[in-house]
Amino acid sequence: MTALANQHAVITGGGSGIGAACAEALAHAGARITLMGRDLARLEAQRDAMRAHGDVACVSVDVTNEAAVEEAFARAGPVDILVNNAGHAQAAPFAHTDAALWQRMLDVNLTGVFLCTRAVLPSMLERGHGRIVNVASTAGQIGYAYVAAYCAAKHGVIGLTRALAAEVATKGVTVNAVCPGYTETELLRASLDRIMSKTSRSEQDARDALVRHNPQRRFVQPEEVASAVLWLCAPGSAAMNGQSISVSGGEVT
Numbered sequence: 001m002t003a004l005a006n007q008h009a010v011i012t013g014g015g016s017g018i019g020a021a022c023a024e025a026l027a028h029a030g031a032r033i034t035l036m037g038r039d040l041a042r043l044e045a046q047r048d049a050m051r052a053h054g055d056v057a058c059v060s061v062d063v064t065n066e067a068a069v070e071e072a073f074a075r076a077g078p079v080d081i082l083v084n085n086a087g088h089a090q091a092a093p094f095a096h097t098d099a100a101l102w103q104r105m106l107d108v109n110l111t112g113v114f115l116c117t118r119a120v121l122p123s124m125l126e127r128g129h130g131r132i133v134n135v136a137s138t139a140g141q142i143g144y145a146y147v148a149a150y151c152a153a154k155h156g157v158i159g160l161t162r163a164l165a166a167e168v169a170t171k172g173v174t175v176n177a178v179c180p181g182y183t184e185t186e187l188l189r190a191s192l193d194r195i196m197s198k199t200s201r202s203e204q205d206a207r208d209a210l211v212r213h214n215p216q217r218r219f220v221q222p223e224e225v226a227s228a229v230l231w232l233c234a235p236g237s238a239a240m241n242g243q244s245i246s247v248s249g250g251e252v253t
Contacts, residue, residue, distance in 0.1 A: 013086035027050055032055070094146075176242065181252075
């Protein structure tokens, strides 16, 4: 499959989970891949796992740091596809959500999307073509208890997606979001550990407590999210713009 041949795709948070799955799907479709994230060793491990797809670049960057983002994308060169996947979730009751936690969730999950998008957009507009896909969450479409800051940030990502999509609609650039439900990643593992430590439930009970949100009664797989991302980047999806697509087994309709 070479639908994305000669296109350069950057995936933030590309060292594991959904980001790694997106990188593999886009590479399989012919794109040249740059993985970005804070953990260079993890990026390099993912690069080694993708050797069959040719040369994969790795760039270490903290997406919350404006200067670091500018430098990273200057090194990467012009970008045709940006997958804003870097993110982090932290739970706390609202009464125990302090300003530091609030700001941390906004910085990683929302400001990072803004900074990376701002870095690639001028060259996309100049060339008259680009695909930006923001990995949001069902937490950006509905509310979940005990993660108010995370929900606020992910709702912000969807708002940014819609606003920018309208702004660039006639410029050959599309901006969309995918919104995974609970997905088999390290983020899910952290949620399970948190439930187990706070409630003394077994791992199976903790998994059951989360999986019940999905009408299919299973967790989403990273490759399923990557398939949605790939579709939004493909030539035939040019009419998809400003959308927030739930990948959640029907949890959000």
